Amino acid sequence: MNMTKVKYEQSNPAGEPTVILGSSLGTDRFMWREQVESLPRTWNVITFDLRGHGASPVGPGTPSIDDFADDVVAIADDVGVHRFAFCGLSIGGVIGQSLGARYPDRVSSLVLASTGLTILSKQALVERAERVLDEGMAWIADVSAPRWFTERFRSEHPEIVEAKMDHLRHMAPRGYADACLALAGFDGHDTAPSISAPTLILSGEEDLATPPEGSAELASAVPGAVLRSLPACAHLCNVEQPALFTELVQRHVEANN
Template sequence: MIHVKYAASNPGGAPTLILAASLGTDREMWREQVLLLPSAWNVVTFDLRGHGASPLTSRIPTIDDFADDVVSIADDLGVDRFAFCGLSIGGAIGQSLGARYPDRVSSLVLASTGLTILTRAALIERSERVLREGTAWIADASAPRWFTERFRDEHPDIVDAKMDHLRHMAPRAYADACLALAGFDGHAIARSISVPTLVLSGEDDVATPPSGCAELAAAIPGAKLGSLPGSAHLCSVERPELFTEFVQRHVEAHH
């Protein structure tokens, strides 16, 4: 059963690449990647449960539930094997996919993520505050974490659109995703990931620092590590050409 809304750029195209966005964003985050990647590819974007056009579900989802949603999308498209790229919480989802569905995933790109993201206590506290106060405060706090000062100055329209989306999303949707992350620990599964993996970090990311990305890459057998200079947490938005180049090279090498 599919719990999420998705869009496919070229159903039947090869390879199929499924993109999972960051907490508090929607599939519009991948607009530049959809434009930049080869038109022969089937690039699939989706909204996490409670994000964008995807409905909330009755119970709090886990990271494994989000990963199962990705497999449901592939099943709905009739796709047996797919490449996957996830950023932030999307990177946690990718770790679950790589460990649990190695026969379905041809390659992984894990961006702006880690074996854990923040701490369990911090995520639970954040979810409780969002439920009490709404999402306006986390939108205000997220802008300098998601984007470098230079990008905020040069592209206020992009930054404002991302913050506006977060400001108006359902508090429970954000809180549920925080709790899903609070229950995730990649230390338990990283060594079992045999899928060819590339870990990407924004050089100026304070939300998921490069050191955490390096730790993740070291924990996954054979994983490679790449860095995007001049970018913070949403490195796919700040450096779309370089980010897409990394992804395209990795996916094509393992298709």
């Protein structure tokens, strides 16, 4: 087990249920600001930075998705919580698949957003990792905005978009590259059928980074999974459609707590 002590925050340490939110590649725990503010104050909502992202250090060696999942379990252990709900977006949703398959006794419910059994191709992810290590992060920030947000949102909320791109531009290339390589090594086709936690899969209708057909494939592979499409949003659907996203998460967690 290759765990790294990652940065996390709790909104209500004494609350329940505990819900842990797993962020997208190239973001940090603050991408969940709207959910932390809107989910019930009685819940214990935990956000964290993936290793090599935000305030979390880069781990030893090149991590796997299972290593990222083990970090989540380590957070739950650290706060003294045995069972928790997990909501992950993009790579966070891939981490959720590993959690659901490997820790069925720990995960009460799953929300997997903007994700799939795989994300991109192994070759594309390896090439992306190599390029950010060679050239830095500026180029990936330049191409990410139209993949993360719809044209309409970019026009109406340029300050939100620029803040996300600025964060991406200044993050450690090694942290981003490690996450790409972890994704390159993951294939959920064998993992998904063993997930037993009640699972909600959310997909942005205009998501170019993880297209809706990939979410549908994931929903077909996870026993009993429910698929919901979110209108008028792209990859960061929790940012573009915060009220609907939060409502769906709350309803799913409460129904399966």
